[in-house]
Amino acid sequence: MSSGDSGPSSSKQLVQQPAAAGRSPNQPPLLGAGGRKVIVLKSGDEEEFEVDLLDAMQSRTLRRAIEDGCGDGPMPLPNLTGPVLAKVVELFRRHRGDPRWADELQETEKEGMFKDYAPQKPTAEVKGFDREFVSVDRDALFDLLRAANFLEAPGLLDVTCDAAADAVMNMTVEEVREYFGLVNDYTPEEEAALRKQHEWAFQ
Amino acid sequence: FSVSPCGSAHVRARHWGNSHPPPRAPALPPPPPVVRSRESLIEECHCNPISLAAPACLPVDNERERRRSGCFFSFQLDNRGMSRRLRRKAFQSKDKEKDPVVYQTAECCSDTALDEYGKANSSSSASATISIDDLQPRKRAAVACHCSTASTSGSSSMTAQAVLVDWTSLPDDTVLQVFSRLNYRDRASLASSCRAWRNIGSFPCLWQALDLRAHRCDTTTTLSLASRCSANLRSLRFRGSEAAAAVMNLQARGLREISGDFCRDITDAILSVMAARHELLESLQIGPDPCEKISSDAIRAVALCCPRLKRLRLSGVREIDAEALNALGRHCECLEEIALLDCGSINEAALASVVSVRFLSVAGTRTMNWAAASLAWSKQLYNLIGLDVSRTDVSPTAISRFLVSSKKLKVLCALNCSSLEEEDLYNPSLFVSSKGKLLLALFTDIFSGIASLFCSTPSAAADASVEEKKDVFEEWRTWNHNNGSPKNMEELVNWLEWILSHTLLRIAETNPQRMDEFWLRQGTALLLSLVRSSQEDVQERAATGLATFVVIDDENATVDAERAEAVMRYGGIPLLLDLARSFREGIQSEAAKAIANLSVNTKVAKTVADEGGIGILSDLARSMNRLVAEEAAGGLWNLSVGEEHKGAIAEAGGIKALVDLIFKWPSGIDGVLERAAGALANLAADDKCSMEVAMAGGVHALVMLARTCKVEGVQEQVVQNVDANNLRQLFYKTRW
Numbered sequence: 001m002s003s004g005d006s007g008p009s010s011s012k013q014l015v016q017q018p019a020a021a022g023r024s025p026n027q028p029p030l031l032g033a034g035g036r037k038v039i040v041l042k043s044g045d046e047e048e049f050e051v052d053l054l055d056a057m058q059s060r061t062l063r064r065a066i067e068d069g070c071g072d073g074p075m076p077l078p079n080l081t082g083p084v085l086a087k088v089v090e091l092f093r094r095h096r097g098d099p100r101w102a103d104e105l106q107e108t109e110k111e112g113m114f115k116d117y118a119p120q121k122p123t124a125e126v127k128g129f130d131r132e133f134v135s136v137d138r139d140a141l142f143d144l145l146r147a148a149n150f151l152e153a154p155g156l157l158d159v160t161c162d163a164a165a166d167a168v169m170n171m172t173v174e175e176v177r178e179y180f181g182l183v184n185d186y187t188p189e190e191e192a193a194l195r196k197q198h199e200w201a202f203q
Numbered sequence: 204f205s206v207s208p209c210g211s212a213h214v215r216a217r218h219w220g221n222s223h224p225p226p227r228a229p230a231l232p233p234p235p236p237v238v239r240s241r242e243s244l245i246e247e248c249h250c251n252p253i254s255l256a257a258p259a260c261l262p263v264d265n266e267r268e269r270r271r272s273g274c275f276f277s278f279q280l281d282n283r284g285m286s287r288r289l290r291r292k293a294f295q296s297k298d299k300e301k302d303p304v305v306y307q308t309a310e311c312c313s314d315t316a317l318d319e320y321g322k323a324n325s326s327s328s329a330s331a332t333i334s335i336d337d338l339q340p341r342k343r344a345a346v347a348c349h350c351s352t353a354s355t356s357g358s359s360s361m362t363a364q365a366v367l368v369d370w371t372s373l374p375d376d377t378v379l380q381v382f383s384r385l386n387y388r389d390r391a392s393l394a395s396s397c398r399a400w401r402n403i404g405s406f407p408c409l410w411q412a413l414d415l416r417a418h419r420c421d422t423t424t425t426l427s428l429a430s431r432c433s434a435n436l437r438s439l440r441f442r443g444s445e446a447a448a449a450v451m452n453l454q455a456r457g458l459r460e461i462s463g464d465f466c467r468d469i470t471d472a473i474l475s476v477m478a479a480r481h482e483l484l485e486s487l488q489i490g491p492d493p494c495e496k497i498s499s500d501a502i503r504a505v506a507l508c509c510p511r512l513k514r515l516r517l518s519g520v521r522e523i524d525a526e527a528l529n530a531l532g533r534h535c536e537c538l539e540e541i542a543l544l545d546c547g548s549i550n551e552a553a554l555a556s557v558v559s560v561r562f563l564s565v566a567g568t569r570t571m572n573w574a575a576a577s578l579a580w581s582k583q584l585y586n587l588i589g590l591d592v593s594r595t596d597v598s599p600t601a602i603s604r605f606l607v608s609s610k611k612l613k614v615l616c617a618l619n620c621s622s623l624e625e626e627d628l629y630n631p632s633l634f635v636s637s638k639g640k641l642l643l644a645l646f647t648d649i650f651s652g653i654a655s656l657f658c659s660t661p662s663a664a665a666d667a668s669v670e671e672k673k674d675v676f677e678e679w680r681t682w683n684h685n686n687g688s689p690k691n692m693e694e695l696v697n698w699l700e701w702i703l704s705h706t707l708l709r710i711a712e713t714n715p716q717r718m719d720e721f722w723l724r725q726g727t728a729l730l731l732s733l734v735r736s737s738q739e740d741v742q743e744r745a746a747t748g749l750a751t752f753v754v755i756d757d758e759n760a761t762v763d764a765e766r767a768e769a770v771m772r773y774g775g776i777p778l779l780l781d782l783a784r785s786f787r788e789g790i791q792s793e794a795a796k797a798i799a800n801l802s803v804n805t806k807v808a809k810t811v812a813d814e815g816g817i818g819i820l821s822d823l824a825r826s827m828n829r830l831v832a833e834e835a836a837g838g839l840w841n842l843s844v845g846e847e848h849k850g851a852i853a854e855a856g857g858i859k860a861l862v863d864l865i866f867k868w869p870s871g872i873d874g875v876l877e878r879a880a881g882a883l884a885n886l887a888a889d890d891k892c893s894m895e896v897a898m899a900g901g902v903h904a905l906v907m908l909a910r911t912c913k914v915e916g917v918q919e920q921v922v923q924n925v926d927a928n929n930l931r932q933l934f935y936k937t938r939w
Contacts, residue, residue, distance in 0.1 A: 146374070149374045149376060176393055181368075182371065203424070
């Protein structure tokens with residue numbers, strides 16, 4: 001299990017490196033001083049974020065784009081806002097080595113770029129971060145959910161969907177409607193039928 | 204009209220209809236702040252010039268909040284204009300249909316009204332609520348328009364935070380993900396809330412597996428489920444014989460897996476019908492409660508009806524005769540796994556005719572001719588890879604014969620077989636040379652044994668101490684992953700997990716003597732390793748095992764300190780708390796039970812409290828599932844013994860949860876009531892907490908219990924409350 005031995009140490013090294021700064025956005029992804037590649041993500045409101053290439057690969061959408069050669073300039077993500085993207089990028093950084101996506105990565109990788117990469121179990125610290133990450137209000141959660149869906153990032157999707165599920169746990173129908181601001185579009189008859197249909201779940 | 208990238212005025216104009224002059228930019232009704240993190244907030248304020256334009260009329264914090272929301276708003280509309288607009292439209296049209304008057308009022312509502320609403324909104328915290336009644340009618344309309352709930356009654360209070368997002372616009376996939384993380388009750392609530400989600404709630408992929416154990420499963424239930432399940436259902440779990448009889452109403456002809464527990468009363472007729480209605484069945488599991496009413500006839504019927512059967516697990520059948528076993532051998536050519544646990548007698552020779560079998564467990568069989576069995580099985584069952592003979596009187600000679608002459612055998616599990624253990628005392632080298640086959644017994648090193656199955660260098664595995672190897676199944680999963688998941692190894696380890704969890708739970712239940720060493724040396728670590736399994740039922744059984752093995756005296760609720768501390772030492776507490784937080788109620792209740800029992804030990808109780816267990820248990824006590832609530836209340840009861848935990852329980856809202864429990868299940872369910880009343884009794888002994896108990900309506904609840912409840916345990920707990928003079932005190936306090 002050679003990859004298992006070298007993996008954790010090398011990814012640790014990555015974490016310890018100072019964040020790369022001051023790169024002009026038009027540069028192609030370069031091998032930085034520590035041998036790591038960065039790409040630039042541009043939010044819809046023209047904010048730019050530098051992300052480690054490895055971290056960006058957590059998103060299937062971004063991975064496809066990178067594999068299609070779109071990773072050279074700043075990658076525009078018009079349906080994500082700056083604050084949302086900032087949060088997402090932070091999560092990607094913290095989820096480095098998360099087995100949820102690292103598995104996929106090893107399947108798709110071509111050039112042996114990530115051969116030192118070994119999945120690590122999420123630590124208590126990461127779990128703490130995840131909890132903090134989703135302790136946002138309802139509408140912010142909505143934005144994160146949409147972002148997770150758009151980016152197709154399993155880790156992000158997991159964390160946000162868990163939070164949404166936690167939020168509605170043990171709610172009554174009325175509470176759910178009030179919480180999400182939903183319109184009751186059922187007729188009373190339909191509602192009665194529904195209640196009958198779902199009665200078993202409450203027994 | 205065009206929208207300039209940063210022109211918030213334009214954007215706003217579009218938002219509210221451009222026939223009205225846009226009000227001053229800062230007066231936008233700010234949408235809810237989207238991101239809570241402080242860094243991003245500051246960063247944003249620095250980087251965005253718009254934010255600087257916000258008026259400085261609010262205290263710093265609020266202003267920041269406001270700036271942030273203000274500039275966020277403009278982003279939002281710039282960049283998500285498309286989706287935003289679409290949603291808006293949908294909402295407006297809905298609104299028009301529903302209440303055109305309100306919509307129009309909103310259209311022409313004055314800027315000041317909006318302005319004020321905006322202010323009220325931005326200065327109040329995100330979670331604050333305002334009653335709509337407090338607002339002027341026009342503002343009310345504005346709010347109503349703003350909140351897409353559009354409940355125009357005006358009497359309901361809603362969150363001040365304007366609902367700008369339409370949650371039904373979330374992609375189906377994402378909602379599906381949320382659904383899949385909820386139990387059936389919550390799914391029902393979500394599905395009943397609106398049409399869009401109802402459709403998602405009946406997506407076939409949500410109905411492939413059904414776990415009805417926590418629900419009353421009778422004919423009505425199954426009939427109402429039939430429409431959703433008939434075509435899609437593949438796997439079903441249920442509890443009780445009544446449920447077993449109702450299963451056929453699901454009309455799920457495509458069912459592949461059936462698993463039932465607590466089926467003591469299941470009869471030949473029920474089992475035969477179940478088999479006949481589900482011809483595609485691949486896995487049938489009834490147990491672990493003994494099914495004493497089942498005879499060989501039912502097994503023969505299963506063999507005849509389900510030719511695709513791969514796995515058959517039955518518990519506690521009195522006698523399995525040659526005819527039934529021969530039928531299995533003749534008709535079920537794919538039958539790979541047989542587990543006949545705790546049966547009376549099994550015809551050894553006929554079992555050898557099921558040649559397809561690869562994994563066989565006869566653990567706990569009471570009478571068996573081991574000489575004949577070892578002879579017949581090791582010769583004829585030439586596909587056999589795993590054999591489990593735990594908790595039997597298997598002879599050392601039979602074991603030796605299995606190890607020597609069964610060709611493909613890899614693992615032989617013989618835990619808690621007394622004759623073997625005696626033999627090992629006299630002749631410890633007897634089973635050492637096993638021709639590369641693995642023998643698992645109480646006296647062997649189970650961890651390095653299992654590790655040697657997949658680890659190429661067994662010597663390295665043997666060097667590591669138990670401490671390091673305690674997570675052998677986790678290690679296995681990593682190995683499995685790295686080696687491209689070889690199918691036969693995966694089957695073997697899954698089978699091992701299943702039989703080990705079973706055997707360990709049975710050993711924990713019967714609690715035989717002289718087991719201390721085994722539990723401390725490897726049993727505890729094994730259970731904890733199994734708790735991490737990927738198989739749900741293994742996880743649950745292992746958690747139940749943890750709850751059971753520490754209790755050495757049921758009567759006095761005595762918990763073995765060494766065992767409890769061993770669980771703690773191997774990191775079991777955070778693990779169990781994690782499981783208690785899972786969304787599956789089956790594992791929630793078992794984990795809560797384990798935590799509750801372990802918490803009798805004061806050291807463990809302290810760890811539980813330190814790891815945030817009190818909050819988790821208080822949450823679980825609010826569960827709608829009776830079993831979960833009961834175990835959680837038990838946990839709080841045990842924790843409330845410690846003076847230092849009382850305050851924490853009160854803080855976590857545990858008192859309210861306990862009092863609510865008494866009201867929720869007012870009579871007839873004594874387990875919950877006894878535990879809740881017991882916990883309240885302990886808590887009320889503390890001065891601060893007694894106040895809380897009184898405030899939460901505890902007095903009323905206890906008085907009600909004293910009046911209505913006839914069950915001894917509950918009465919005892921209530922009397923304890925009164926005895927300690929707490930009740931009077933409490934009563935006094937409420938009056939005061």
